[in-house]
Amino acid sequence: MMMFWWIVIGLIVVAAVFLPLSNWLGKNQRTGDSPIQILEKRYAKGEISKEEFEEQKNNLKRK
Incomplete structure (x- = not known):
């Protein structure tokens, strides 16, 4: 027992x-979001600035 x-x-x-x-x-x-969608959500939440958003978006598009 x-x-x-x-x-x-x-x-x-x-x-x-x-x-x-x-x-x-x-x-x-x-989360099935693409890196761009995740980046857009972070920008919309105010986690990153417009400059950071644009820089990271350009980096992602280059790859």
Whole structure:
């Protein structure tokens, strides 16, 4: 009977580590945006200036 509880505790620990990790990884992989779209979103949010936006956009178009 004691072995049963160790298995239950082990499963809870594995779930507590795996579920948040898989959720975090899934969120990072779901974005199908192109680099230009990501750049446009960053500019729209005000994360980068117009000069940075133009410079990075030109860099991306050169590649």
